Amino acid sequence: MKLRYYTDSELKTLESNIFVKKIQYKRKIEYDTLFKLWCIMMRFDCPELTAKQIFERAGFDCSILSDTLPYRRIGEWIKQYKRYSINYFLPELEPYCSKEIIKKEIKEDTFKLKLLQTVLKRLKEIENEKVG
Numbered sequence: 001m002k003l004r005y006y007t008d009s010e011l012k013t014l015e016s017n018i019f020v021k022k023i024q025y026k027r028k029i030e031y032d033t034l035f036k037l038w039c040i041m042m043r044f045d046c047p048e049l050t051a052k053q054i055f056e057r058a059g060f061d062c063s064i065l066s067d068t069l070p071y072r073r074i075g076e077w078i079k080q081y082k083r084y085s086i087n088y089f090l091p092e093l094e095p096y097c098s099k100e101i102i103k104k105e106i107k108e109d110t111f112k113l114k115l116l117q118t119v120l121k122r123l124k125e126i127e128n129e130k131v132g
Helices: 008-015 033-045 051-057 069-088 110-131
Strands: 020-024 028-031
Touching (some): 028 033, 033 051, 033 110, 051 069, 069 110
Antiparallel strands (some): 020 028
């Protein structure tokens, strides 16, 4: 199986998306947790949309990505969500160690924060609809 490496221009395009945390080794995309939860919510709320359409709505240029990448990622995230619920994506306990860690000051992105709140609220509503 051949590995697909992104070109410098493709990397620049992908890294400009707000839902991409980083790209490792010029081939492995690390997505924001918010994006994963949003994809799950979109799959439940809009089942008529394909995975590729969901990625496009999030601002991804799908011509850069493999044809099966959106389908595989969303399928994997839904599988983990069904198996472990939201706890898989938002762990409550943070790891600790004996060394003192200096945390970098992180600017809060109000857009992402509001979107995360909306997505979490909707996922809880979806869970309650299934139960009720």
